[in-house]
Amino acid sequence: MLLFINKKRFISIGILLTLIILMIIIYIDTPTTIYSIDIQNIQLNNVENHTKQLLPRVLCLILTTPKNFLSRVIAVNETWGPRCDRYFFVTESPTQTMTPEQINFTQQIPIAPIQNITSGYGHLTQKSTLAFLFAYEKYFNDFDWVVKADDDTYLIVENLKAFLSQQNTSEPVTFGYNFKVIVSKGYHSGGASYVLSRESLRRFYEAHNDLNSTCRKDGGAEDVEIAKCLRSKGVYPGKSLDKQNRELFHPLPYISHFRGNIPNWLKQYAENPLQTVS
Numbered sequence: 001m002l003l004f005i006n007k008k009r010f011i012s013i014g015i016l017l018t019l020i021i022l023m024i025i026i027y028i029d030t031p032t033t034i035y036s037i038d039i040q041n042i043q044l045n046n047v048e049n050h051t052k053q054l055l056p057r058v059l060c061l062i063l064t065t066p067k068n069f070l071s072r073v074i075a076v077n078e079t080w081g082p083r084c085d086r087y088f089f090v091t092e093s094p095t096q097t098m099t100p101e102q103i104n105f106t107q108q109i110p111i112a113p114i115q116n117i118t119s120g121y122g123h124l125t126q127k128s129t130l131a132f133l134f135a136y137e138k139y140f141n142d143f144d145w146v147v148k149a150d151d152d153t154y155l156i157v158e159n160l161k162a163f164l165s166q167q168n169t170s171e172p173v174t175f176g177y178n179f180k181v182i183v184s185k186g187y188h189s190g191g192a193s194y195v196l197s198r199e200s201l202r203r204f205y206e207a208h209n210d211l212n213s214t215c216r217k218d219g220g221a222e223d224v225e226i227a228k229c230l231r232s233k234g235v236y237p238g239k240s241l242d243k244q245n246r247e248l249f250h251p252l253p254y255i256s257h258f259r260g261n262i263p264n265w266l267k268q269y270a271e272n273p274l275q276t277v278s
């Protein structure tokens with residue numbers, strides 16, 4: 001009898017314990033796991049969205065010419081070009097003298113659909129102008145900044161974005177390597193590449209559609225003419241220096257900056273005093 005009662009109690013306690021353990025698993029353990037996964041997902045999404053919102057969107061316009069397609073263009077396309085949020089090569093139409101391989105190549109790179117670009121170094125003003133007008137007409141709402149670069153430019157897009165994230169694209173401002181001569185308030189070296197804010201791009205478009213426009217559509221020096229046109233609408237060049245007063249855009253080939261081979265003309269043109277360390 002006693003044994004039977006003890007056995008009954010033992011079974012009851014066993015059932016109770018099992019229930020408690022089950023309750024712990026169902027009400028605490030399982031929900032906690034799901035909950036913590038949820039939090040992780042939310043945090044990951046927030047981090048990604050947060051990053052996307054902080055980094056400005058950059059459209060890159062890269063001036064080139066068919067003879068550089070299989071050399072410089074292929075290199076830009078394999079390196080920094082795709083790091084822009086969108087990039088276009090700006091070129092006159094491929095010539096009839098191109099080989100089938102070269103024509104084939106043009107199908108595999110993003111070429112801005114701009115008609116009637118004239119070839120030749122003397123027509124860079126037209127190439128840049130048409131590229132900016134194209135950017136305004138097709139992509140004004142899609143990007144915060146527009147970069148004009150060349151096929152021999154190397155842009156560290158991550159650094160550019162970090163710098164631009166500190167700037168205000170609603171301001172009529174541009175950034176690049178500052179020359180202090182020729183144009184009112186100076187101008188940016190074309191070879192170093194330069195950046196227009198959205199407001200600057202809007203004013204550039206406005207300037208070209210102004211009946212009284214003094215903007216040249218072709219000829220002259222590209223960097224000077226674009227700057228003159230922007231000045232006619234109150235767009236000004238900003239300071240493109242880091243916290244230690246070092247330039248962020250560089251007009252000379254890398255090796256010249258590295259060795260400190262600074263030509264005399266640059267010493268006269270430079271807005272910021274040149275620093276060399278021997």
Ligand SMILES: *[C@@H]1O[C@H](CO)[C@@H](O)[C@H](O)[C@H]1NC(C)=O
Pocket residue numbers: 045046048049
């Ligand atoms: C970003 O936010 C949107 C809604 O605002 C959301 O649908 C998306 O999953 C979030 N995460 C990423 C990585 O886009």
Ligand SMILES: *[C@@H]1O[C@H](CO)[C@@H](O)[C@H](O)[C@H]1NC(C)=O
Pocket residue numbers: 077078082105108109
């Ligand atoms: C150019 O780069 C894009 C993006 O990375 C790639 O899809 C394309 O195949 C490249 N074109 C060539 C010719 O390598």
Ligand SMILES: *[C@@H]1O[C@H](CO)[C@@H](O)[C@H](O)[C@H]1NC(C)=O
Pocket residue numbers: 100101104
């Ligand atoms: C053009 O490119 C395609 C795909 O990359 C390739 O299959 C084809 O052989 C190429 N043609 C020529 C003429 O290079």
Ligand SMILES: *[C@@H]1O[C@H](CO)[C@@H](O)[C@H](O)[C@H]1NC(C)=O
Pocket residue numbers: 115116
């Ligand atoms: C390009 O040039 C052709 C021939 O001169 C002309 O008919 C056409 O309208 C031009 N296109 C643009 C977009 O200017």
Ligand SMILES: *[C@@H]1O[C@H](CO)[C@@H](O)[C@H](O)[C@H]1NC(C)=O
Pocket residue numbers: 168169170171
């Ligand atoms: C950005 O510039 C615009 C135009 O000058 C100005 O209205 C706005 O307050 C500025 N925003 C910030 C965050 O400084």
Ligand SMILES: *[C@@H]1O[C@H](CO)[C@@H](O)[C@H](O)[C@H]1NC(C)=O
Pocket residue numbers: 210211212
């Ligand atoms: C062009 O200039 C004239 C004379 O200075 C001025 O009266 C006119 O309003 C200007 N037109 C535009 C569109 O700015």
